[in-house]
Amino acid sequence: MRKAVIFDLDGTLTQSEEGIWNCVRYAADKLGFEEPDAATLHKFIGPPLMFSFQEYMGMDFATAEKAVAAYRERYSVVGLFENRVYPGIRRLLRTLKQQGCYVGIATGKPQAFAQRIIEHFGLSRYFDSIIGPGEHIGSEKDMLIRAALPETYDEAWMVGDRKFDVEGGRAVGIRTIGVGYGYGDEEELRTAGCDVYAATVQDVIDALCPGAVPPSGAFLSIEGLDGSGKTTQINLITDAMERYGYEVIHSREPGGCKVAEAIREVLLSVDNVGMTDITEAMLYAAARAQHVREVIRPAVAAGKVLLCDRFVDSSVAYQGGGRQLGVQRILDINAPAVDGTLPMATIYLDIDHVTSMKRRAAASTLDRMEMEADSFHARTEAAYRELIARDPQRFVVVDATQTPEEIGKQVAQQVLARLMEAEA
Ligand code: TYD
Secondary structure, eight states: OOEEEEEOSBTTTEEOHHHHHHHHHHHHHHTTOOOOOHHHHHHTSSSOHHHHHHHHHOOOHHHHHHHHHHHHHHHTTTGGGSOEEOTTHHHHHHHHHHTTOEEEEEOSSOHHHHHHHHHHTTOGGGOSEEEOSBTTBOSOHHHHHHHHSOSOOSEEEEEESSHHHHHHHHHHTOEEEEETTSSSOHHHHHHTTOSEEESSHHHHHHHHSTTOOOOOOEEEEEEESTTSOHHHHHHHHHHHHHHBTOOEEEEESSOSSHHHHHHHHHHHOGGGTTOOHHHHHHHHHHHHHHHIIIIIHHHHHTTOEEEEESOHHHHIIIIIIITOOOHHHHHHHHHHHHTTOOOSEEEEEEOOHHHHHHHHHTSSOOOTTTTSOHHHHHHHHHHHHHHHHHOTTTEEEEETTSOHHHHHHHHHHHHHHHHHHHHO
């Protein structure tokens, strides 16, 4: 059975107000109008720009034309990309493709802009058609939907966040889903007569592909010496991934679940200075065994991106190198814990042990590991370098002495490229 699914873009696949509002502000400023307030800006999402500039800002036709030109001038260069893919949309699109569906877009945005946005987010491979107003087609939603549909199909759906989408789908004679996470509300969508109301992206998946097994997600880890700035980078890279529609879950080692967090307490408590090296190594592995099974595997199986603050590389570096238990011994101890679950990519925030020492010295309290002598951290650094040399494909190594923004940009670029490659 050939199923076709057509999506609206703004408010359904992408959240685009940031770019729209910045461009309306730019146009207003350029034409000497006062900056529109938040309520006015909100009204600009959805209707045609010519209408909005006249109706909401009191411009005459000729002035509105100039405003639209100013808007486009900024929009075509930067505004276009000031938007986000809703979390879960990638999983939805991958699920539809996995099921052999025909997938298209019918948007009120000029076709060329829609194509550039989809390309920018690395989503082109999921669409069989992208239709927007252009040379050969007007802006009526039903016409756009008809053009986006394949010649033949057994079942077809229009998915959108505004009444125009529902009405357009109904005019074409296909089923409709109104989504409540966009710019329209439930009442508007139900009044327009949608067949299904979906409050979340998951509801859309459930309606279109009931019982589908989600495509698998990804496991990423982040590593570095203490003081390398992992926490800041975790936040920056998460924002970048979420912007692209990935659903990101954070976890950490040692820890990440109840049993492993309890082990973490034991490992890091300064009361336990008498702990032997091999006990320490086995406790890190024990915490990991629980974490892999209880948190990491289920998240990846549910299609999420699990970003873990440290993983087995930390054991190899700290216990293998720092404690001098040896790389192979640590890998052997960890083999049953990890049991083949390894990160698709590992971000390594590269600072040397001297910089690490200086940054640790500035910290208010130190845990049992951080209290170790500098020679311990020097050996840990050397072991990390050995790991990277052994497996250069897996590591994304970034100079962590740069500004956080610069580091974040480099990490995001490389990690996103890998995630998209893995989806292909
Ligand atoms: P981390 O959570 O990065 O410390 P913090 O939250 O204080 O920034 O890591 C805790 C410490 O545990 C860190 O010094 C590294 C160490 N560690 C190991 O020695 N082996 C391991 O396998 C792991 C995961 C961490």
